[in-house]
Amino acid sequence: MDLPQINQFLVKEINVGIIVIDAEAKVKFINQFVLSNTDLATDYQEQSLFNLFPELPEKWLKRKIESVFTLNTPAFTSWEQREYLFKMRHTRPITTENDYMAQNCTLLPMSNNADNQPELLGFIIEDATDVCFYQKQLSQTVEKLEISNRTDSLTKVANRRYWEERLAIEFERAKRHNQPLSLIMFDLDKFKNINDTFGHVAGDTVLIEVAQNVAQNLRQSDLLGRYGGEEFAIILPETDAEGALVLAERIRLGLAMHQIKVDEGTVIATLSLGVICICDDYSQYEEMITRADMALYQSKRDGRNRTTLYQA
Amino acid sequence: MSIPVLICDDSALARKQVKKSLPQGWDIDVGMVTNGKEALDYLRQNQVGVLFLDLTMPEIDGIGVLEANKAEKLVDFVVVISADIQPEMKSKVEGLGALAFINKPVNTEKLSVILKEYGLL
Amino acid sequence: MIDIALTEEQRDCLQELINVAMGQASDKLARFLNTFVHLNVPNIELVNFDSLPADFTENYAQQNLSVVSQGFYGNEGIRGESLLIYKVNTLDDVAKILGYEPGEISDNEQLTDISSILTTTFLNGLAELIENQLSYSAPRVVSSATSSLDDHLKQLSFDWDLALKVDISYMVTDYSFDCDMVLLIPGEAVKNIQLVLERILKEY
Numbered sequence: 001m002d003l004p005q006i007n008q009f010l011v012k013e014i015n016v017g018i019i020v021i022d023a024e025a026k027v028k029f030i031n032q033f034v035l036s037n038t039d040l041a042t043d044y045q046e047q048s049l050f051n052l053f054p055e056l057p058e059k060w061l062k063r064k065i066e067s068v069f070t071l072n073t074p075a076f077t078s079w080e081q082r083e084y085l086f087k088m089r090h091t092r093p094i095t096t097e098n099d100y101m102a103q104n105c106t107l108l109p110m111s112n113n114a115d116n117q118p119e120l121l122g123f124i125i126e127d128a129t130d131v132c133f134y135q136k137q138l139s140q141t142v143e144k145l146e147i148s149n150r151t152d153s154l155t156k157v158a159n160r161r162y163w164e165e166r167l168a169i170e171f172e173r174a175k176r177h178n179q180p181l182s183l184i185m186f187d188l189d190k191f192k193n194i195n196d197t198f199g200h201v202a203g204d205t206v207l208i209e210v211a212q213n214v215a216q217n218l219r220q221s222d223l224l225g226r227y228g229g230e231e232f233a234i235i236l237p238e239t240d241a242e243g244a245l246v247l248a249e250r251i252r253l254g255l256a257m258h259q260i261k262v263d264e265g266t267v268i269a270t271l272s273l274g275v276i277c278i279c280d281d282y283s284q285y286e287e288m289i290t291r292a293d294m295a296l297y298q299s300k301r302d303g304r305n306r307t308t309l310y311q312a
Numbered sequence: 313m314s315i316p317v318l319i320c321d322d323s324a325l326a327r328k329q330v331k332k333s334l335p336q337g338w339d340i341d342v343g344m345v346t347n348g349k350e351a352l353d354y355l356r357q358n359q360v361g362v363l364f365l366d367l368t369m370p371e372i373d374g375i376g377v378l379e380a381n382k383a384e385k386l387v388d389f390v391v392v393i394s395a396d397i398q399p400e401m402k403s404k405v406e407g408l409g410a411l412a413f414i415n416k417p418v419n420t421e422k423l424s425v426i427l428k429e430y431g432l433l
Numbered sequence: 434m435i436d437i438a439l440t441e442e443q444r445d446c447l448q449e450l451i452n453v454a455m456g457q458a459s460d461k462l463a464r465f466l467n468t469f470v471h472l473n474v475p476n477i478e479l480v481n482f483d484s485l486p487a488d489f490t491e492n493y494a495q496q497n498l499s500v501v502s503q504g505f506y507g508n509e510g511i512r513g514e515s516l517l518i519y520k521v522n523t524l525d526d527v528a529k530i531l532g533y534e535p536g537e538i539s540d541n542e543q544l545t546d547i548s549s550i551l552t553t554t555f556l557n558g559l560a561e562l563i564e565n566q567l568s569y570s571a572p573r574v575v576s577s578a579t580s581s582l583d584d585h586l587k588q589l590s591f592d593w594d595l596a597l598k599v600d601i602s603y604m605v606t607d608y609s610f611d612c613d614m615v616l617l618i619p620g621e622a623v624k625n626i627q628l629v630l631e632r633i634l635k636e637y
Binding site for chain 2: 442445446448449450452453455456457459460463469470562633634637
């Protein structure tokens with residue numbers, strides 16, 4: 001075999017797509033890999049690229065082709081931004097769920113001499129279906145991990161770490177935009193009695209139902225978190241003291257009327273709540289937590305099943 | 313009598329490139345300065361036949377030199393040798409009295425064409 | 434760790450080559466973008482590999498950045514990676530500059546498109562001046578609102594010894610658009626660049 005024969009053989013057999021066009025987007029050459037994975041007839045010569053592949057985004061791609069001819073530089077497309085350029089079948093129809101071959105494409109200026117203006121443009125089309133598939137799976141796994149990393153495993157509301165992270169962000173935002181921000185912290189009354197009377201499994205059921213019942217009262221932008229044991233906390237962005245108090249009372253009364261069924265009978269859980277609204281004196285979000293906690297314990301001291309607004 | 317020539321560029325490489333590109337056998341005395349301020353000082357004290365001038369330089373840039381030269385008529389022949397080669401820049405320096413505009417990198421062929429055109433060679 | 438210091442002559446030579454390549458690039462870009470491209474004299478700086486992350490943190494602290502990376506390699510052992518760094522709020526005009534319809538392509542693809550054009554046009558010009566020829570890998574968004582530049586630099590820092598930092602600022606008529614270009618070059622390739630610079634200096 002001489003060198004041209006070797007080149008020709010490899011271009012025919014390689015698992016990489018090659019399409020060559022001129023400056024008017026007339027097709028000069030398509031290799032076997034592209035022909036095998038599309039339904040193109042072999043009389044493609046001199047036809048317009050955009051007629052042969054009507055799926056191509058014409059305006060954008062024409063501009064891109066123009067850049068290759070004008071600037072004499074290669075251009076690229078990646079499956080990460082655009083899953084495919086040419087609709088082609090891929091070689092993993094069973095193990096992956098992609099409809100078409102995911103592709104990394106290079107648009108290469110072609111001329112006999114590097115200094116000359118390009119005569120032709122070659123598309124080099126690499127099959128990235130495997131990478132794309134595994135990357136998607138990985139992203140899904142990472143996403144699941146992230147969710148589980150910030151969720152309390154029992155009650156499925158935010159865990160303490162994530163809740164505090166979010167509070168830090170909301171605190172900064174409220175300060176910057178001079179908007180109100182409120183917190184409600186609450187504790188189940190006499191939770192130890194529930195555990196002692198009905199057992200820990202029932203105690204867990206109560207915690208789960210309390211979280212669900214409270215969550216029903218919240219907006220999309222509010223965040224309920226389990227602060228620890230039987231203590232929960234809610235971030236209320238763009239909410240003033242009055243709004244937070246009204247909500248706290250609605251939560252308290254709603255739960256007090258809710259019967260929680262456990263194996264051994266029915267539990268009525270009541271809450272002691274502390275409410276605080278941001279004010280200019282606070283420079284750190286932790287100051288809000290401490291003061292909401294103080295209000296919560298005031299509610300306990302005053303006889304439980306009640307709400308206290310922190311007042312300086 | 314040899315023609316006094318001044319090369320003004322902040323880059324040592326560029327000054328050497330210009331000097332080396334000057335046609336062989338051209339009877340000249342070459343002076344070199346490294347920015348527009350030095351160029352104007354030099355031109356005010358010395359008679360110069362041809363100035364080869366870069367545009368982007370510290371202190372006073374090539375445009376500043378051209379403007380001062382337009383007002384003070386320090387040198388007749390100014391050849392701008394520039395990396396900024398957009399057509400807008402070319403017309404700007406020609407408007408300020410530059411004879412010619414050469415794209416960097418400079419070479420003997422480019423220079424000879426210009427010098428012959430103006431009868432300097 | 435190898436000695437990466439350039440002599441004053443080498444530095445001047447490199448600066449001049451970069452100026453010329455940048456001039457050629459902006460002329461080509463002006464033709465392609467159909468507008469006048471104003472280009473500031475690029476400031477080049479050689480940065481030691483362990484000072485770059487701190488340098489970046491200082492320059493870009495508290496800012497939302499997008500970073501696009503593109504590898505390049507050529508003859509004579511010249512290779513490296515170009516980073517283009519954009520402030521996120523300067524990106525609104527990129528689609529208009531490129532002549533795309535609004536909403537036609539994603540933000541990331543606009544970024545990789547403009548980055549590839551800036552990098553390859555400039556580096557092709559530089560390659561031609563040093564009689565080399567470069568090939569490129571596909572541009573990749575390595576840092577955006579959701580991932581950090583720090584992480585990327587930390588991963589890179591094992592593989593490069595010198596950063597040639599080229600600050601460029603492109604201003605396009607009717608649109609303002611700035612970005613910084615940083616060329617990261619591994620130690621062996623720096624030596625090869627020094628050889629090339631010495632060869633050019635000998636010619637003059």
